[in-house]
Amino acid sequence: MATTPISKMPQQQQVPPPQQQQRLMGPPQQQQLLAAPQITPQQLQQLMGPQQLQQLTPPQQQQLQQLMAPQPQQLMAPQQQQQLQLQQLMAPQQQQHQPQVRFADEPAGNPAPPPYTSRMQSQRLMRGERSMFSSSDDNVMMKQILSTHAHDGREVDVGPLLQLIEEILQRPTTTTLGTAIHAPQVYSQMESLDERIHQPAFLGMLEALSYTIHKISCEISCKCSGGGDAHTTTVALFNALSSYSWDAKAVLALAAFAIPYGEFWLVLELYATHPLAKSIALLKQLPDLLEQSDNLRPRFDALRSLIRAMLDVTKCIILFNELPPYYISSDQPPLSVAATHIPTAVYWTVRSVVACASQIIGLIGLGHEYIPSTTEAWELSSLAHKLNNIQELLTKQLALCYQHIDEKKRVEAYNTLIRLFETIHIDNMKILKALIYAKDDVLPLLEGSTKKRVGVEVLRRKNVLLLISDLDISQEELSILEQMYRESRDQPARTESQYEVVWLPVVDRSVPWTEAKQRDFDQLQSNMSWYSVHHPSLIDPAVIRYIKEVWHFNKKPILVVLDPQGRVVSPNALHMMWIWGSLAFPFTSMREETLWKEETWRLELLVDGIDPHILDWITEGRFICLYGGEDIDWIRNFTSTARKVAQVARIQFEMVYVGKSNPKDRVRRNISVITTEKLSHCWPDLTSIWFFWVRLESMWYSKMQQGRTIENDHIMQEIMTMLTFDGSEQGWALISKGSTTMAKAKGGLILNCFQEYDVWKESVDLKGFMQAIMDHLQQLHTPQHCNRLILPGTVGRIPEMIVCSECGRPMEKFVMYRCCTD
Numbered sequence: 001m002a003t004t005p006i007s008k009m010p011q012q013q014q015v016p017p018p019q020q021q022q023r024l025m026g027p028p029q030q031q032q033l034l035a036a037p038q039i040t041p042q043q044l045q046q047l048m049g050p051q052q053l054q055q056l057t058p059p060q061q062q063q064l065q066q067l068m069a070p071q072p073q074q075l076m077a078p079q080q081q082q083q084l085q086l087q088q089l090m091a092p093q094q095q096q097h098q099p100q101v102r103f104a105d106e107p108a109g110n111p112a113p114p115p116y117t118s119r120m121q122s123q124r125l126m127r128g129e130r131s132m133f134s135s136s137d138d139n140v141m142m143k144q145i146l147s148t149h150a151h152d153g154r155e156v157d158v159g160p161l162l163q164l165i166e167e168i169l170q171r172p173t174t175t176t177l178g179t180a181i182h183a184p185q186v187y188s189q190m191e192s193l194d195e196r197i198h199q200p201a202f203l204g205m206l207e208a209l210s211y212t213i214h215k216i217s218c219e220i221s222c223k224c225s226g227g228g229d230a231h232t233t234t235v236a237l238f239n240a241l242s243s244y245s246w247d248a249k250a251v252l253a254l255a256a257f258a259i260p261y262g263e264f265w266l267v268l269e270l271y272a273t274h275p276l277a278k279s280i281a282l283l284k285q286l287p288d289l290l291e292q293s294d295n296l297r298p299r300f301d302a303l304r305s306l307i308r309a310m311l312d313v314t315k316c317i318i319l320f321n322e323l324p325p326y327y328i329s330s331d332q333p334p335l336s337v338a339a340t341h342i343p344t345a346v347y348w349t350v351r352s353v354v355a356c357a358s359q360i361i362g363l364i365g366l367g368h369e370y371i372p373s374t375t376e377a378w379e380l381s382s383l384a385h386k387l388n389n390i391q392e393l394l395t396k397q398l399a400l401c402y403q404h405i406d407e408k409k410r411v412e413a414y415n416t417l418i419r420l421f422e423t424i425h426i427d428n429m430k431i432l433k434a435l436i437y438a439k440d441d442v443l444p445l446l447e448g449s450t451k452k453r454v455g456v457e458v459l460r461r462k463n464v465l466l467l468i469s470d471l472d473i474s475q476e477e478l479s480i481l482e483q484m485y486r487e488s489r490d491q492p493a494r495t496e497s498q499y500e501v502v503w504l505p506v507v508d509r510s511v512p513w514t515e516a517k518q519r520d521f522d523q524l525q526s527n528m529s530w531y532s533v534h535h536p537s538l539i540d541p542a543v544i545r546y547i548k549e550v551w552h553f554n555k556k557p558i559l560v561v562l563d564p565q566g567r568v569v570s571p572n573a574l575h576m577m578w579i580w581g582s583l584a585f586p587f588t589s590m591r592e593e594t595l596w597k598e599e600t601w602r603l604e605l606l607v608d609g610i611d612p613h614i615l616d617w618i619t620e621g622r623f624i625c626l627y628g629g630e631d632i633d634w635i636r637n638f639t640s641t642a643r644k645v646a647q648v649a650r651i652q653f654e655m656v657y658v659g660k661s662n663p664k665d666r667v668r669r670n671i672s673v674i675t676t677e678k679l680s681h682c683w684p685d686l687t688s689i690w691f692f693w694v695r696l697e698s699m700w701y702s703k704m705q706q707g708r709t710i711e712n713d714h715i716m717q718e719i720m721t722m723l724t725f726d727g728s729e730q731g732w733a734l735i736s737k738g739s740t741t742m743a744k745a746k747g748g749l750i751l752n753c754f755q756e757y758d759v760w761k762e763s764v765d766l767k768g769f770m771q772a773i774m775d776h777l778q779q780l781h782t783p784q785h786c787n788r789l790i791l792p793g794t795v796g797r798i799p800e801m802i803v804c805s806e807c808g809r810p811m812e813k814f815v816m817y818r819c820c821t822d
Helices: 018-022 027-035 041-048 050-054 058-068 078-096 117-135 138-147 158-174 183-197 200-225 230-240 246-270 275-283 287-291 293-321 335-339 342-361 374-422 429-435 475-490 515-526 541-549 574-584 589-597 603-607 612-620 632-649 665-677 686-705 714-727 747-755 757-767 769-780
Strands: 464-469 500-505 531-533 558-562 568-570 623-628 653-657 732-737 741-746
Touching: 138 230, 138 342, 158 200, 158 246, 158 293, 200 230, 200 246, 200 342, 230 342, 246 275, 246 293, 246 342, 293 335, 293 342, 293 374, 335 374, 342 374, 374 429, 374 541, 475 574, 475 686, 500 515, 558 574, 574 589, 574 686, 589 686, 603 612, 603 623, 603 686, 612 623, 612 653, 623 632, 632 653, 632 665, 632 747, 632 757, 653 665, 665 686, 686 714, 714 732, 714 741, 732 747, 732 769, 741 747, 741 769, 747 757, 747 769, 757 769
Parallel strands: 464 500, 500 531, 623 653
Antiparallel strands: 464 558, 558 568, 623 732, 732 741
């Protein structure tokens, strides 16, 4: 076709704008035409309009007739056939409305391209992007990308740069087309930028990278404006960024895109208020975007989603680069596994930068007749989906890396804790901070009486008792400890009162911390008068491991004692506290041994601190009977028989029901019956009964720690006898006159003894009541017996062999699991 110089071209031959050329058949019309298996004349008129149909040439009309009445072979693949024919149909139609134009000084053989060529090429680029996105060979592609990587060793602090990029890319998402940012938000952002401007490191980083960013930005704009394959453009960018690390490649590519993206939104936002912005917008044909905002919304939404995905992936890549090499090696899993995915992540990030830039450039000169296409948004959404999958994969690998680092840190902290306790210190601060909370950013302790937050310094150079338990510590234990602690506070000048108690709550970190657990914790903490750690999360996992492995904490509370220098004087003094209270201060093994040397098996040892009335009865010389068990019928028979014997013997006989260890509802019901029927005295609260038995268990544990047995320690033999009484299913009784003379037996034997009082009553006048009953019990005793010793599995380290307190033979060892709902 001959060309006409523009200076001589008639006015009626001016080139129609791209919108008029696209009016023949827009993308939605083509999609509807292609989707229909057979086109009727009515459908064709609705799609194209009568004016468009009149402009078709005879050959084009013939092609449309073929589409309207397809041949059988065309029906086999209608969509492919129609797509090919439509492309052939529309190409000549567009050429017909595009006269060849040249400038007066331009050679006739070199026609000028139409002004909308860049837009058409961008649209072809997006269509080609989908094809490559779905069919490219990732392995071949990544080999090509890896071949461009030639890191020269330079390290770029990309964190501040990415923060600036994110502010540019994310800020437009808070506004709509043609609206300004709210003034207070602008002031806040300006203040943040002003602060960074005065940071030398930040300015130095920008000066070093500004040329590279500008160069990459220009290359992106050039290649996206001129069309071309997205992958080829991406490879070109990787070649330009070959000397940088992988994370720097991604950040620099984002920075290069952030410049035109930010400028684009800045012009749109200032269009209505600033003449310079309005002039630029007019020059770029941007005002039409304001009128097309509703049609463009899906496109912008997809663009923002992709930008968010690019930022998320880039942040994740940077986090890998920031992992401490001291705790994790790049050539060992899990970091080595993650490193194989990072080049792929960077490639798709840069590839997405190219796609986003193409979208922004394609908006320039967008006219009134623009008809949106789902292909544009679909392309961006596909890339966002791929990046989100990559980000999910990297996040999982990053979690494995953090887990690896945490494990290394826990091992290091555990070993440090071991060395710390092996070192001599001038005070206890280093030890307490390591155990409670090592940092200085919060006050880790809660003072019990005032409920105020305090620092570890309040414990400096004091004897500290660490109460270690989980959230299942019983109210009985707390009640007794509270009583002992208040007694020590009432007399602060005493040597025995020179200590502080700190509760260290140990919880299972693998179990989620729920609101119910928080309520349980708050309830326990509110009942404590001593210091407590403000929250269990403050305690380092390495400390929990040390507590379990070195101090042998296992469910049951322990009381670790530290002297003013932080040395462990007792890994568990709770048994000493139960037996002697504050009198055991400073709770050392030497003090424990001294206290035992002063003790004898007497009634005061059994009931000390539990029932003051018994101590009065001892002083008055009364006969005292402690009895226990859960069989209420035996309790009725025994108490009534014993009362009759006491009346006949004319003695003051006081009976006290002490129940059973771990008292439950059956013991509570027995107390109610005993009180109602006035069978004997009893302790009205279960806490006293619990304390009676836990003191016996503590005595056994203390003696075992000292290596005592029933063969070489009389108190140990008596303790074992009492514990075997509790292990039997029948009742038992212990009778005492004064504090040292005692007679005891199981329920059946002691009941028979009282029932046979007429047999031995004559001996009472000769020997006295206590000696007479002991002699008769000895006559009733037979070698046959079955004694059971039940020890809580958390009472401490259970010895391999225990001998029977009655015959001295080794007892059989069984493991018992009990679930007693009473």
